[in-house]
Amino acid sequence: MAGEGEKERVRVFGLWASPFSLRVEWALKLKGVEYEFVNEDFLTNGKSAELLHYNPVTKKIPMLVHGEKALAESLVIVEYIDEVWSDGYPILPKDxxxxxxxxxxxxxxxxxxxxxxxxxxxxxxxxxxxxxxxxxxxxxxxxxxxxxxxxxxxxxxxxxxxxxxxxxxxxxxxxxxxxxxxxxxxxxxxxxxxxxxxxxxxxxxxxxxxxxxxxxxxxxxxxxxxxxxxxxxx
Ligand SMILES: N[C@@H](CCC(=O)N[C@@H](CS)C(=O)NCC(=O)O)C(=O)O
The missing domain is CATH 1.20.1050.10 (Glutathione S-transferase Yfyf (Class Pi); Chain A, domain 2)
Incomplete structure (x- = not known):
């Protein structure tokens, strides 16, 4: 259902070399959702305090931060995007x-x-x-x-x-x-x-x-x- 959540700030914590980050970006782009991409270059700089704050469990990217709600696991995030922006491009089949x-x-x-x-x-x-x-x-x-x-x-x-x-x-x-x-x-x-x-x-x-x-x-x-x-x- 369309709601307030649709208007909140959307950030993707990802890495340029990660196939999993791309999944999240593709889902957002298909839905036409604007987002900021935060390149978490942990290979050279280590993990940022923000990533560890939002994802203390797996400490991995990609992470979706929607307003203050944080989510990990790329395919879980793709399903979340499909549900929140449900009026947009359909990602999962309806049946x-x-x-x-x-x-x-x-x-x-x-x-x-x-x-x-x-x-x-x-x-x-x-x-x-x-x-x-x-x-x-x-x-x-x-x-x-x-x-x-x-x-x-x-x-x-x-x-x-x-x-x-x-x-x-x-x-x-x-x-x-x-x-x-x-x-x-x-x-x-x-x-x-x-x-x-x-x-x-x-x-x-x-x-x-x-x-x-x-x-x-x-x-x-x-x-x-x-x-x-x-x-x-x-
Ligand atoms: N199953 C996870 C895999 C995520 C993953 O492996 N991310 C890697 C980068 S491609 C990572 O954050 N590695 C850091 C680490 O293992 O500490 C997903 O689909 O989101």
Whole structure:
């Protein structure tokens, strides 16, 4: 229901290199909600007092601060945005079964596809092929949710597109820096075509992190992980 909450100040505490921050920004942009982006550069500056104040539990970004109400966990935040600005662009399907399905696949992608794909990025060369095959297997199951559709949400971007929208950006980066082909016309044709469609959306084009910066940051990070200088967090 439209209410006072819609008029309150909206801030997103995020990080330029975070796929999870993008989910929150995409949801707000689809709704046409104005917000301030606070770049929480904890990689160089440590965590700010404000982040620790608003999110003492996980201490992670992204965080949505709406008025004085603070929320963590990107997909929880996306659902909150959909409910508060309910008159705007619909993110979750209206039908309860379709809504549950969108949540199910988002959970599947997060719990299964994220770690298997991240393993390609953190694997030494001799393990990359096996890691790629495992990720492809997981992603081919996710393709079920795309069958007969333009977007996971149907004709338009929906909750699941937002949940996995970082795949095209980050997977293309992993492919280049690791030297592997993960999603292509042969291995995952539906996902490959969706990558192109999703990346062509104005919403996405206007929010992608700068390519060179993202690639060089992750190239250096992968080298540090492989050489054991830093621990690969999941
Ligand atoms: N499941 C969380 C993941 C958030 C997350 O992992 N954020 C990372 C940055 S991409 C973070 O804040 N890391 C800091 C830390 O782990 O202390 C979400 O979807 O919001």
């Amino acid at each position: 309860p079964y379709e809504r549950a399905q969108a949540r199910f696949w988002a959970r599947y992608a997060e719990d299964q596809c994220l770690p298997t794909t991240y393993a390609i990025y953190t694997s030494p060369e001799e393990e990359v092929e096996a890691a790629t095959k495992a990720a492809q297997q997981c992603l081919s199951t996710l393709e079920e949710a795309l069958k007969g559709k333009k977007f996971f949400g149907g004709e338009k971007i929906g909750f699941l597109d937002i949940a996995v929208g970082w795949f095209p950006i980050w997977f293309r980066m992993i492919e280049e820096i690791v030297g592997v082909s993960l999603v292509n016309k042969e291995s995952l044709p539906l996902l490959d075509a969706w990558f192109d469609r999703f990346l062509a959306e104005e919403l996405v084009k206007g929010t992608c992190p700068p390519k060179e910066k993202l690639y060089s940051f992750n190239r250096a990070r992968r080298e540090q992980i492989i050489s054991g200088k830093i621990h690969a967090k999941k």
